[in-house]
Amino acid sequence: MNHKLEIRNLTKTFSTEEGEMGALEDINIEVTPAEFLCIIGPSGCGKTTLLRMVAGLDHPSSGEIILDGKEVKGPSPDRGMVFQEFSLFPWRTVLKNVEFGLEIKGVGGKARGEIAEKYIELVGLQGFENHYPYELSGGMKQRVAIARALATEPAILLMDEPFGSVDAQTRNVLQEELLEIWKRTKKTILFVTHSVDEAVYLADRVAVMSARPGCLVKCLAVNIPRPRKRTSLEANEFREKLLMLLSLERSKACISV
Amino acid sequence: MKLPTKEKWLWLVPLIAVLLLWEFTAGYVIKNPLMLPRFSAVIFSIYALRNVLIADTLISLLHFGIGLALAFAAALPLAIGMGWSRNIFKAIDPIIEILRPIPPLAWIPIAMIWFHLTHYAAGFIIFIGAFFPILIDSYTGFRDVPKVLVETGKVLGCISDKKQIKYIAFPYALPSIATGTRVGMGVGWMCVVAAEMFGVSDSGLGYRLFQKFYFLHQMDYVVAYMLVLGLVALCLDRLFRHFVEDKLFKWKKGIVK
Ligand SMILES: Nc1ncnc2c1ncn2[C@@H]1O[C@H](COP(=O)(O)OP(=O)(O)O)[C@@H](O)[C@H]1O
Ligand SMILES: [Mg+2]
Numbered sequence: 001m002n003h004k005l006e007i008r009n010l011t012k013t014f015s016t017e018e019g020e021m022g023a024l025e026d027i028n029i030e031v032t033p034a035e036f037l038c039i040i041g042p043s044g045c046g047k048t049t050l051l052r053m054v055a056g057l058d059h060p061s062s063g064e065i066i067l068d069g070k071e072v073k074g075p076s077p078d079r080g081m082v083f084q085e086f087s088l089f090p091w092r093t094v095l096k097n098v099e100f101g102l103e104i105k106g107v108g109g110k111a112r113g114e115i116a117e118k119y120i121e122l123v124g125l126q127g128f129e130n131h132y133p134y135e136l137s138g139g140m141k142q143r144v145a146i147a148r149a150l151a152t153e154p155a156i157l158l159m160d161e162p163f164g165s166v167d168a169q170t171r172n173v174l175q176e177e178l179l180e181i182w183k184r185t186k187k188t189i190l191f192v193t194h195s196v197d198e199a200v201y202l203a204d205r206v207a208v209m210s211a212r213p214g215c216l217v218k219c220l221a222v223n224i225p226r227p228r229k230r231t232s233l234e235a236n237e238f239r240e241k242l243l244m245l246l247s248l249e250r251s252k253a254c255i256s257v
Numbered sequence: 258m259k260l261p262t263k264e265k266w267l268w269l270v271p272l273i274a275v276l277l278l279w280e281f282t283a284g285y286v287i288k289n290p291l292m293l294p295r296f297s298a299v300i301f302s303i304y305a306l307r308n309v310l311i312a313d314t315l316i317s318l319l320h321f322g323i324g325l326a327l328a329f330a331a332a333l334p335l336a337i338g339m340g341w342s343r344n345i346f347k348a349i350d351p352i353i354e355i356l357r358p359i360p361p362l363a364w365i366p367i368a369m370i371w372f373h374l375t376h377y378a379a380g381f382i383i384f385i386g387a388f389f390p391i392l393i394d395s396y397t398g399f400r401d402v403p404k405v406l407v408e409t410g411k412v413l414g415c416i417s418d419k420k421q422i423k424y425i426a427f428p429y430a431l432p433s434i435a436t437g438t439r440v441g442m443g444v445g446w447m448c449v450v451a452a453e454m455f456g457v458s459d460s461g462l463g464y465r466l467f468q469k470f471y472f473l474h475q476m477d478y479v480v481a482y483m484l485v486l487g488l489v490a491l492c493l494d495r496l497f498r499h500f501v502e503d504k505l506f507k508w509k510k511g512i513v514k
Contacts, residue, residue: 057408075411087409091428091508101413104420132508152413 003066004188005031005054005156010063012049022213023049027063029207029216031156034186036179038199041209042246047192048084050214051160054190055081068155077101080149082162086141088133094120094144095129101152119147122181139163139170146181156188163198172230175201179226196242200235201228206242210249217249294477302481309465310482314489317461319376321449324383328441331384332392333434337422339392340399340430353392361386361448365455374459379452386448387441394440398433402426432506439497446490462486 010027013020024046031037039047052058054065056075065072067079088097098116107115120126123143133141142162149157163171175198182189193199199206200222208217220241224234276296283295290298303310338345364385372378402425410425453463462482470478 055412057411075408075416077412077414079412081409081412083405083409085405087405089406089409089425089428091431100410100424104414104424134508148413 003030004033006066008064011061013061025213025215036189036204038203039192039207040199042211045209045211046214051158077152078155080154080157082145082159084161090133093130098147119151123147138166159191200238208245298477299480302477313462317449320379323380325387327384328387336395340396357389379458382452383445383448387445390440391437394437395434398430399426402429
């Protein structure tokens with residue numbers, strides 16, 4: 001078995017006051033171990049919904065999600081999630097936030113502190129262990145959220161536009177750091193974004209989604225050697241290709257892959 | 258720097274001015290201790306009454322303690338249920354809304370019949386007074402837990418409601434619980450005095466003030482007890498703020514102050 005994650009015929013409809021609303025239609029994705037997969041699509045196309053289902057926070061209307069050969073039924077610490085909104089527990093310090101998952105798991109005090117410390121260092125926040133979230137900048141908060149999601153050593157890391165609400169400068173730095181973390185931890189990463197630049201800079205492969213109801217248009221491998229340069233010719237070409245696909249999708253209904 | 262220490266004591270100036278005005282008006286304008294006893298006479302009364310005053314204060318604090326502890330113990334579990342579960346809220350809220358507007362003092366006859374002249378009779382009135390503020394503020398806290406924090410918890414392993422309440426909802430709601438308790442303490446203290454005054458007790462500050470001193474028209478004693486009632490409430494509030502709010506809610510700084 002060489003797939004870390006398989007999403008098969010995944011469909012999601014929400015029942016709303018106006019009736020049934022299709023959010024996702026027949027999504028099929030396979031993710032290999034240690035792959036960095038970006039999911040891109042116009043806003044409202046169901047990216048968050050897709051990620052939430054992989055996390056186990058929402059249930060598919062039909063289809064299945066298989067992680068390491070086992071079907072996903074509900075939330076579990078073997079899928080780490082970084083939300084788009086700031087999600088740190090405001091009453092816990094940085095250290096206590098990172099320790100949270102371990103505490104729930106029942107990892108004892110000393111070991112817990114050591115593991116948490118390791119991940120705090122990984123995201124470059126040593127020295128801030130005893131700070132409360134209100135004392136941190138937006139970028140630092142998301143770093144803590146990443147460390148917290150990694151601390152329980154999940155099989156896969158799910159990230160939903162994690163850098164959407166930080167400024168462009170910080171965003172670039174965070175992207176570089178994330179790649180470094182990915183290289184060091186060899187995690188499989190599912191990264192949702194609506195930014196073409198972000199996808200081209202980060203991804204091994206980009207899955208492009210169409211507008212409502214969201215379906216997968218195309219998966220493109222980003223064959224640009226790392227470290228990548230944001231302004232290189234290849235990057236620009238790839239960006240063009242993605243933008244084309246996306247604008248095509250905006251004007252057209254769902255087509256099959 | 259001299260200024261800060263000077264400013265620190267600035268509040269004393271108007272206070273002393275008011276006390277002097279009181280002393281002067283009572284002694285040289287009204288000249289009738291029944292209408293308005295002099296401040297110095299009141300202070301002397303406090304000294305003269307010191308033994309019975311301490312005993313009465315302790316009795317009133319006992320009533321207060323019984324009522325507040327019971328109110329807290331009853332309101333908190335209910336608040337968790339109502340704040341956490343929409344259905345429990347819907348089931349219980351109508352009952353709460355019917356009982357809440359009944360003034361605590363209207364319960365005095367019931368208290369007398371149920372508990373006779375015991376400390377529990379006065380405690381019951383305080384219970385009624387403190388229960389609703391504690392309940393309302395607390396369940397608001399539990400109800401308003403941000404969804405993203407609960408879901409973060411789920412993804413990190415808080416699957417059962419019990420764990421979600423313990424690790425996420427409770428710490429989040431703690432400041433609201435504290436606010437409710439503080440308001441409840443204020444209302445509770447007013448109920449102490451009223452309950453004792455109306456004869457739900459044969460001792461305590463309110464009982465002595467009304468049933469003894471007032472009936473004998475010992476107005477300097479009455480005012481002495483009034484002052485003590487205010488000072489005790491002030492101390493209770495300050496102690497609560499010092500030991501509970503300031504210590505527990507460092508993390509709230511960024512949000513409140
Ligand atoms: N709980 C829900 N109930 C009803 N509709 C929802 C719910 N969650 C999301 N949707 C709808 O599903 C669509 C996809 O939403 P979302 O996954 O958040 O999109 P994206 O993250 O790509 O912007 C949107 O039209 C949204 O309004
Ligand atoms: Mg989204």
